[in-house]
Amino acid sequence: MKEELELLRQMVRIRRFEERCAELYSSAQIRGFLHLYVGEEAVATGVLSELDPQDSVVSTYRDHGHALARGVPMDAVMAEMFGKVTGCSRGRGGSMHLFDASHRLFGGNAIVGGGLPIAAGLALGHLMRGEPRVVACFFGEGAAAEGEFHEVLNLSALWRLPVLFCCENNQYAMGTAFAKEHAAADLALRAGSYGLAAWSVDGMDVLAVKESARRAAEEIRAGGGPCLLELRTYRFRAHSMYDPERYRDKEEVAHWRDLDPIDRLRNAMRPEFTDDDLAALEAEVAAEIDLAVATAEAADVEPVADLTRFVTSEVTP
Amino acid sequence: MKTTYREALREAIRDAMRRDDRVFLMGEDVGSYGGCYAVSLGLLEEFGPERVRDTPLSESAFVGAGIGAALNGMRPIVEIMTVNFSLLALDQILNNAATLLHMSGGQFAVPVVIRMTTGAGRQLAAQHSHSLEGWYAHIPGLRVLAPATLEDARGMVWPALCDPDPVLIFEHNGLYNLAGELADDAGPVDITRAAVRRPGRDVTLITYGGSLTKTLAAADDLAAGGIEAEVVDLRTLRPLDSDTVLECVRKTHRAVVVDEGWRSGGLSAEIAARIGEEALYDLDAPVRRVCSAEVPIPYARHLEEAALPQTASIAAAAREVVRGG
Ligand SMILES: Cc1ncc(C[n+]2csc(CCOP(=O)(O)OP(=O)(O)O)c2C)c(N)n1
Numbered sequence: 181m182k183e184e185l186e187l188l189r190q191m192v193r194i195r196r197f198e199e200r201c202a203e204l205y206s207s208a209q210i211r212g213f214l215h216l217y218v219g220e221e222a223v224a225t226g227v228l229s230e231l232d233p234q235d236s237v238v239s240t241y242r243d244h245g246h247a248l249a250r251g252v253p254m255d256a257v258m259a260e261m262f263g264k265v266t267g268c269s270r271g272r273g274g275s276m277h278l279f280d281a282s283h284r285l286f287g288g289n290a291i292v293g294g295g296l297p298i299a300a301g302l303a304l305g306h307l308m309r310g311e312p313r314v315v316a317c318f319f320g321e322g323a324a325a326e327g328e329f330h331e332v333l334n335l336s337a338l339w340r341l342p343v344l345f346c347c348e349n350n351q352y353a354m355g356t357a358f359a360k361e362h363a364a365a366d367l368a369l370r371a372g373s374y375g376l377a378a379w380s381v382d383g384m385d386v387l388a389v390k391e392s393a394r395r396a397a398e399e400i401r402a403g404g405g406p407c408l409l410e411l412r413t414y415r416f417r418a419h420s421m422y423d424p425e426r427y428r429d430k431e432e433v434a435h436w437r438d439l440d441p442i443d444r445l446r447n448a449m450r451p452e453f454t455d456d457d458l459a460a461l462e463a464e465v466a467a468e469i470d471l472a473v474a475t476a477e478a479a480d481v482e483p484v485a486d487l488t489r490f491v492t493s494e495v496t497p
Numbered sequence: 498m499k500t501t502y503r504e505a506l507r508e509a510i511r512d513a514m515r516r517d518d519r520v521f522l523m524g525e526d527v528g529s530y531g532g533c534y535a536v537s538l539g540l541l542e543e544f545g546p547e548r549v550r551d552t553p554l555s556e557s558a559f560v561g562a563g564i565g566a567a568l569n570g571m572r573p574i575v576e577i578m579t580v581n582f583s584l585l586a587l588d589q590i591l592n593n594a595a596t597l598l599h600m601s602g603g604q605f606a607v608p609v610v611i612r613m614t615t616g617a618g619r620q621l622a623a624q625h626s627h628s629l630e631g632w633y634a635h636i637p638g639l640r641v642l643a644p645a646t647l648e649d650a651r652g653m654v655w656p657a658l659c660d661p662d663p664v665l666i667f668e669h670n671g672l673y674n675l676a677g678e679l680a681d682d683a684g685p686v687d688i689t690r691a692a693v694r695r696p697g698r699d700v701t702l703i704t705y706g707g708s709l710t711k712t713l714a715a716a717d718d719l720a721a722g723g724i725e726a727e728v729v730d731l732r733t734l735r736p737l738d739s740d741t742v743l744e745c746v747r748k749t750h751r752a753v754v755v756d757e758g759w760r761s762g763g764l765s766a767e768i769a770a771r772i773g774e775e776a777l778y779d780l781d782a783p784v785r786r787v788c789s790a791e792v793p794i795p796y797a798r799h800l801e802e803a804a805l806p807q808t809a810s811i812a813a814a815a816r817e818v819v820r821g822g
């Protein structure tokens with residue numbers, strides 16, 4: 181029950197955080213692209229609950245859930261969305277580029293597939309130092325069409341790199357449905373053909389995700405080489421904030437909304453976890469978000485004089 | 498007729514597809530999604546999925562396939578969502594499209610057209626905001642176009658398709674909503690020459706693409722202060738129309754180059770060098786450049802604005818060269 185409660189809290193945090201972000205986007209306090217993870221929370225939450233602080237994480241532009249579930253403080257994430265110097269990337273990255281060295285979050289990456297080679301390299305570092313670590317690398321099913329996916333899977337399997345590839349199959353790459361992207365339907369089979377252990381998981385069931393991540397991480401830490409999880413999920417909202425959603429019908433969205441991972445866990449926690457408990461959790465999360473917004477609003481922006489900092493390192497050789 | 502840059506491009510593609518059934522469009526989400534900047538909206542319905550082809554997220558594969566189809570008698574228009582993602586296809590563009598004709602001793606020309614969005618200004622941060630057209634302009638074998646007006650958006654696609662060699666078209670993201678009047682009979686334009694967008698006698702401002710609007714605004718500001726700036730729109734970044742640039746500089750004796758690309762090793766360096774090589778003794782002041790700051794473009798609005806050429810910085814540079822700053 182304690183474990184479930186933690187998972188529920190995390191998913192609710194991510195959901196409410198993003199709902200607030202959508203509002204702040206409408207009021208132009210958040211700009212740029214904003215890709216929401218609403219509907220997919222069980223994936224980040226389940227996988228990252230099995231990682232240790234010394235493990236590493238590589239994300240995409242749809243990265244709020246990964247950052248929050250990894251433990252990056254919400255006010256640092258919110259400040260980043262506001263472009264403030266107190267943001268986790270000092271306001272330079274924005275929504276798509278959340279970084280946090282202290283949580284070994286090596287970034288949201290806005291090039292589809294761009295994170296996979298980096299994950300392989302992070303894993304190589306762990307491997308060469310003999311550390312029993314895992315690199316969790318998140319990417320969409322669309323990324324599985326990029327050359328980098330194929331190159332990296334082969335390389336990682338060949339060198340037995342400790343990467344946990346987490347393919348978030350939310351059925352669409354922008355407006356392109358899975359079947360229009362991939363000739364072969366089974367991503368786990370495809371990964372298997374490169375010599376990885378790979379299987380599919382119900383990505384709307386956080387307990388199933390957690391259990392699969394636990395098994396995979398255990399094998400990887402034991403030196404078994406990389407694993408790939410195909411996490412079957414769905415984004416409830418638009419690809420980003422600009423998306424007329426001409427490519428899918430309302431019934432399909434409604435069907436998946438019925439599988440909402442938060443409702444599902446909450447229902448599994450009945451009757452011990454009462455409606456009052458839920459209300460208390462929601463209130464706690466709302467307070468955290470209010471504080472994060474207030475702190476972000478009050479924070480300073482980076483002085484323009486610092487524009488050219490961090491182009492190269494500040495220590496001279 | 499009233500139109501927008503986006504609609505003018507769409508009309509150009511539609512017109513080309515009607516004129517020549519070898520022409521087809523392919524790229525990510527060009528079909529049912531209508532293109533990530535909605536340029537191809539409606540074309541799937543009109544031409545069908547054979548000629549408006551959604552591709553997987555595989556830039557290297559579909560750009561290379563465009564090259565192959567061009568080698569085999571087709572006239573593909575390949576859309577890459579943005580120049581940032583074209584780097585995944587850079588190998589195909591440079592090592593195949595730009596070199597096959599030469600390596601094959603003249604046997605295999607590659608009549609492919611590759612369109613992509615470029616530029617910053619929408620707070621999309623460093624992986625979505627760069628202006629790399631200058632890199633492509635470095636490559637022999639390519640023609641590189643930068644339409645900055647409704648006429649050019651409408652008129653460049655067809656001549657690009659008629660070019661026997663690869664043509665890259667860069668569309669600045671800030672231009673798609675540009676609205677205005679376009680002649681009902683607007684059609685193909687010359688893609689070999691730069692254009693003087695505003696005549697002037699005191700200084701020549703040389704620019705292209707998304708910076709044209711800012712540069713024209715700067716010229717207006719300068720005029721209010723008694724400085725008559727000439728504005729040259731390069732239009733074609735490779736091969737460069739040096740003649741037009743030099744002619745203007747010889748007349749005004751002063752030049753400022755405005756480029757959203759980075760300064761070091763960029764297109765602005767090439768233009769300044771050509772002026773130095775060919776017109777040094779016509780100059781009354783050193784050539785100045787207004788480029789993006791040498792940083793990956795940041796997200797925060799004030800930092801992004803500070804990183805890009807702006808009307809004020811363009812006007813300030815022009816005043817400096819005119820008044821000896
Ligand atoms: C190399 C590259 N090509 C295209 C894009 C534009 N783009 C951004 S997200 C996206 C869809 C990716 O789909 P998927 O990998 O399934 O991830 P999802 O967005 O569904 O989480 C596209 C085409 C990009 N960012 N990078």
Ligand SMILES: [Mg+2]
Binds near residue numbers: 321322351352353354
């Ligand atoms: Mg997807």
